[in-house]
Amino acid sequence: MFCEKAYTLIKELSRSEDTLPPYNTELVTAVINETKHLRDQNEEDAHTSNNDDSNAGTSLLPTVRIRHAAVKRNVRCLLAYHYNRIRCLRTMRWEFGSILPADIKSNLSASEIEWFSRYSRTLAAYMRSIGEEGVNLAVDLRPPKAMYIEVRCLTDYGKFELNDGSVILLKKDSRHYLPRAECEELIRQGVFQHID
Amino acid sequence: MPLPTSYYPSYYSIDDILATQERVPCKFLVNVPKMGILNPSAAETDLEVGTSLELPLWLVSEMSTGRQPIVQLELPKIFKQTYQEILKADACAVDLHKFNLYFYELGSYVKHFDSHGDVHSILLHTFKTRFRQLLDLADNSISDPSVQQKLDTLERKVFKEGCNARTKLNEWLVQSGVTMEAANMVVNHKKRKRIDIQGLFDAFEFTNMMHKSVPIVILAYKI
Numbered sequence: 177m178f179c180e181k182a183y184t185l186i187k188e189l190s191r192s193e194d195t196l197p198p199y200n201t202e203l204v205t206a207v208i209n210e211t212k213h214l215r216d217q218n219e220e221d222a223h224t225s226n227n228d229d230s231n232a233g234t235s236l237l238p239t240v241r242i243r244h245a246a247v248k249r250n251v252r253c254l255l256a257y258h259y260n261r262i263r264c265l266r267t268m269r270w271e272f273g274s275i276l277p278a279d280i281k282s283n284l285s286a287s288e289i290e291w292f293s294r295y296s297r298t299l300a301a302y303m304r305s306i307g308e309e310g311v312n313l314a315v316d317l318r319p320p321k322a323m324y325i326e327v328r329c330l331t332d333y334g335k336f337e338l339n340d341g342s343v344i345l346l347k348k349d350s351r352h353y354l355p356r357a358e359c360e361e362l363i364r365q366g367v368f369q370h371i372d
Numbered sequence: 373m374p375l376p377t378s379y380y381p382s383y384y385s386i387d388d389i390l391a392t393q394e395r396v397p398c399k400f401l402v403n404v405p406k407m408g409i410l411n412p413s414a415a416e417t418d419l420e421v422g423t424s425l426e427l428p429l430w431l432v433s434e435m436s437t438g439r440q441p442i443v444q445l446e447l448p449k450i451f452k453q454t455y456q457e458i459l460k461a462d463a464c465a466v467d468l469h470k471f472n473l474y475f476y477e478l479g480s481y482v483k484h485f486d487s488h489g490d491v492h493s494i495l496l497h498t499f500k501t502r503f504r505q506l507l508d509l510a511d512n513s514i515s516d517p518s519v520q521q522k523l524d525t526l527e528r529k530v531f532k533e534g535c536n537a538r539t540k541l542n543e544w545l546v547q548s549g550v551t552m553e554a555a556n557m558v559v560n561h562k563k564r565k566r567i568d569i570q571g572l573f574d575a576f577e578f579t580n581m582m583h584k585s586v587p588i589v590i591l592a593y594k595i
Contacts, residue, residue, distance in 0.1 A: 177409070177410070177412075178431070179428075179430075183389075183393050186386055186389050186390065187390070189386060190386045190387075190390060194556065194557055194560045195557075195560065195561070195564070221406075235402075236405060236406075237440075238402055238403075238404045238407075238435075238442045239404055239405055239406050239407055241434075241435065241438075241442065242404065242407055242410075242431070242434075242435060242442070245430070245431055245434035245435065246431070248434070249430050249431070252383065252389065253389060255383070255384065256383070256384045256385070256386060256389055259384045260384060260386060267557065268557060270555075271555035271556065271557040271558055272555070272557065272558060272561075277561065279565075280561070318552065325552075360552060363552045363553070363554060364552075364554060364555045364558070365554065365555070365558055366554035366555075366558040366559065366562055369554075370552045370553070
């Protein structure tokens with residue numbers, strides 16, 4: 177049956193919401209080869225039916241059409257696979273920040289890693305270009321109510337330098353009273369927990 | 373959402389690709405040479421006119437359109453008269469998940485091949501009747517989880533969205549002070565990690581225990 181491999185590829189992607197499965201190089205190559213094979217067969221049959229008008233009863237046209245449908249389907253599955261992975265990656269840039277955890281990074285293909293770093297660069301350039309000093313679009317996602325907030329540290333993060341130059345040590349389960357603007361990013365990354 | 377699901381299917385829509393993979397019965401109108409591969413029960417290389425097969429919807433819809441259709445699509449049995457009667461009687465009692473995973477999506481494709489327009493109205497009727505129940509379920513999601521299993525893919529999506537909206541509303545009503553939270557993906561990523569570590573730990577414990585009590589079993593297993 178045609179396009180079974182391409183279907184497996186899409187099925188694999190649909191099973192994992194919120195996360196990226198490892199890039200399936202093997203299956204992608206297999207789908208590409210199947211598509212090439214179908215195309216070659218089609219070309220051959222198209223030549224035969226062009227040169228040979230005598231057997232009008234058994235036209236090869238339906239055969240070619242069926243194969244062409246399979247080629248189109250394969251292309252669609254491949255494009256959808258890559259497109260949806262990139263979309264997921266784009267969301268990750270906003271949620272994880274510019275540095276991805278190692279285990280996520282190991283699931284990406286080489287070109288996906290390159291795409292990610294290019295997207296990060298473009299985004300950073302755009303944020304710098306807004307206004308005179310640039311705006312960090314990844315913070316203040318909700319309107320702030322107070323300048324300082326209380327947070328609890330969830331991991332042993334290490335030293336953290338504040339904008340005023342003072343350095344604090346972030347240990348697990350330690351509590352801090354910090355300027356909101358400086359800890360928002362760490363809250364998003366799951367290092368801090370915001371305490372009301 | 374990282375893998376957005378759109379109701380109106382786009383070229384890249386994963387749901388649409390999965391839905392069009394569902395098989396529908398069809399009948400060949402012409403001889404197709406070299407395509408015996410489509411018929412797993414026959415060994416011939418050619419497909420004869422009049423062969424009936426169940427093929428994926430994407431292939432059938434491609435072949436049945438155009439000036440010279442190769443196949444004639446037949447309605448899948450879940451959209452036929454008998455099943456329509458069941459749905460008309462009480463759509464809420466039906467296990468739609470068992471009918472088909474993509475009941476509505478599939479229906480909206482095959483309705484174009486139904487000359488009476490019955491499929492169209494039965495889809496609408498089914499959704500309208502079941503929607504009230506769905507809404508009720510989403511608002512009281514703590515109740516019996518087995519009810520969820522009777523929903524098809526589209527209904528599940530609506531159900532999930534409904535639950536999320538209800539939780540958000542409750543949160544907003546209870547506390548209007550906005551707490552900042554870790555990003556959705558980060559939280560899930562951490563959870564998954566925790567499960568992994570826990571799983572490893574369990575496996576380790578298990579082998580340890582096995583080692584102490586029945587070393588022979590392990591030995592046999594290794595061999």
